[in-house]
Amino acid sequence: MMKRPIGFLHWVFPAMLAMVALTALLSGRDLSQNFNELAGGGGVQHPFIPWAQRVVSLILLAASAERIFNHFASHRRMPSPVLTAAFVIFWLCGVAVPALLGSHPRIAHEYLYPLVFGFAALLTTVPEREKILGASRNALFLLILAGVLLIPLMPALVMDASYRQGLIPGLPRHGGLAPHPVAMGMFTVTALLCLWCKPFGNRWLNRAAWLLGLGVLFIAQSKTSWIAFLLCAMTMLAVRNGPSAWHRLGDPRDGAFGVAACLSAIAIALVLLWGLVFADVGSDVASFFDTAQGAQLVSMTGRDQIWAVAMEEWQANPLFGYGPDLWNDAFRASINMPNATNAHNQFMDTLARSGSVGAAALVLYALVLLVLSVRYARSTQGLSLALFVALALLSVSEVPLILLGYGTEIFAHLLLIITLASAASARVPAADVRTSTIYRTAS
Numbered sequence: 001m002m003k004r005p006i007g008f009l010h011w012v013f014p015a016m017l018a019m020v021a022l023t024a025l026l027s028g029r030d031l032s033q034n035f036n037e038l039a040g041g042g043g044v045q046h047p048f049i050p051w052a053q054r055v056v057s058l059i060l061l062a063a064s065a066e067r068i069f070n071h072f073a074s075h076r077r078m079p080s081p082v083l084t085a086a087f088v089i090f091w092l093c094g095v096a097v098p099a100l101l102g103s104h105p106r107i108a109h110e111y112l113y114p115l116v117f118g119f120a121a122l123l124t125t126v127p128e129r130e131k132i133l134g135a136s137r138n139a140l141f142l143l144i145l146a147g148v149l150l151i152p153l154m155p156a157l158v159m160d161a162s163y164r165q166g167l168i169p170g171l172p173r174h175g176g177l178a179p180h181p182v183a184m185g186m187f188t189v190t191a192l193l194c195l196w197c198k199p200f201g202n203r204w205l206n207r208a209a210w211l212l213g214l215g216v217l218f219i220a221q222s223k224t225s226w227i228a229f230l231l232c233a234m235t236m237l238a239v240r241n242g243p244s245a246w247h248r249l250g251d252p253r254d255g256a257f258g259v260a261a262c263l264s265a266i267a268i269a270l271v272l273l274w275g276l277v278f279a280d281v282g283s284d285v286a287s288f289f290d291t292a293q294g295a296q297l298v299s300m301t302g303r304d305q306i307w308a309v310a311m312e313e314w315q316a317n318p319l320f321g322y323g324p325d326l327w328n329d330a331f332r333a334s335i336n337m338p339n340a341t342n343a344h345n346q347f348m349d350t351l352a353r354s355g356s357v358g359a360a361a362l363v364l365y366a367l368v369l370l371v372l373s374v375r376y377a378r379s380t381q382g383l384s385l386a387l388f389v390a391l392a393l394l395s396v397s398e399v400p401l402i403l404l405g406y407g408t409e410i411f412a413h414l415l416l417i418i419t420l421a422s423a424a425s426a427r428v429p430a431a432d433v434r435t436s437t438i439y440r441t442a443s
Contacts, residue, residue, distance in 0.1 A: 006125075006128050010136075011135070012064070013411065014136075015059045017140065019052060019053065022052055029157060031173075031175050032160050033162075061113075067123055067124075079124070080420065083369075083421065086368040086369075087417065090365040093354060094353070094403060095115075097357060098322075099324050105323055122417060126423075134194075134198050136194050137198055140194065146176070147174065148216065150176075158177065163221065173219070176216065186228070186408075187411070190411065192214070192217070194415075224397055235385050236382040236383075309352075314355060318355055322352055327342050347362065350402075369391075376420055376423035380423050
């Protein structure tokens with residue numbers, strides 16, 4: 001087999017998104033009735049979907065296998081042994097062990113997919129990362145654009161007209177071709193980060209993509225995604241422009257910049273002081289929590305009940321938890337919570353599925369991701385830290401680090417692994433890497 005310096009991993013993300021879009025298109029769903037369909041056991045699956053799933057699975061496995069084989073055939077070292085060890089431990093403790101020793105053990109072949117995809121991602125080089133970012137950017141914006149174009153044609157498929165918790169009364173919530181508006185919001189955040197790091201060559205196309213992405217991010221009305229994008233943007237700006245801004249601030253030859261920065265800081269401090277002194281913050285906060293929106297915030301939109309169930313399942317098997325099959329249709333029906341497709345918190349979900357063993361592995365894995373994201377922030381132009389911030393924020397209310405199958409949750413997770421591994425690969429000594437030039441010369 002020919003040893004390729006760049007494999008086919010860049011096809012993995014478009015294939016995943018194609019499956020997401022196809023599933024939504026053939027579902028015949030009414031996004032406004034999404035929760036009711038869950039309560040009824042879900043909609044009827046189109047007969048073409050299982051076959052498409054098999055094809056996509058083969059594409060993903062073939063691309064991953066090719067990358068793994070060529071990496072070791074080229075006698076390359078692991079870019080980051082620490083990240084590799086943390087990922088494998090997390091999969092073993094969070095998936096494999098609970099599948100065997102949990103309260104409800106179950107072995108399934110789809111549990112192996114994230115291990116294979118993740119291991120291939122751990123071998124990514126910088127040129128591969130750039131190609132993956134470009135392919136992911138294109139596929140994400142095609143998904144976003146398709147969802148927008150379907151608004152006048154199939155509004156019930158892509159818009160939730162029943163949504164009543166938005167900032168603008170009467171504005172439907174946009175889910176596009178994603179499974180849910182929250183997923184649409186996070187897809188859009190990821191697309192904008194890819195666009196930021198790898199813009200289109202055409203200036204007008206680039207501007208149109210920014211307008212499209214920001215517009216869809218707004219109408220998706222996912223407050224988590226709004227906050228995530230704001231924090232990610234601040235992270236990107238701080239990493240890219242922070243050192244130069246700090247240098248300018250201390251440069252006596254650039255006094256105008258220092259004066260402007262000081263005046264801005266003073267203005268912000270005065271606004272905060274005015275709010276604390278003259279505004280009745282305590283009464284306003286108390287009044288807010290008396291409203292329906294405030295009650296939802298206190299209960300995390302009903303998530304406190306789901307967390308109580310998760311704690312009960314962990315207490316039933318503190319070491320290994322319920323097993324990976326937690327929150328399936330039968331379990332949701334037994335607890336009369338049809339909308340609880342997960343624990344809506346990464347730590348609580350892992351604790352309930354995988355017990356204390358899985359939760360400990362999650363904490364270790366998250367710490368490794370954090371340290372490496374900070375370490376490689378400059379070399380990745382802020383992308384590693386921005387992706388980590390997005391995943392950390394999403395972990396409060398969702399499960400973006402789950403390693404079961406290859407659903408929408410794994411997308412940003414894999415991108416972070418690829419970003420970290422590629423940055424680490426640039427530090428591998430040249431003597432330990434045999435490039436394809438050697439093989440071309442020998443042949």
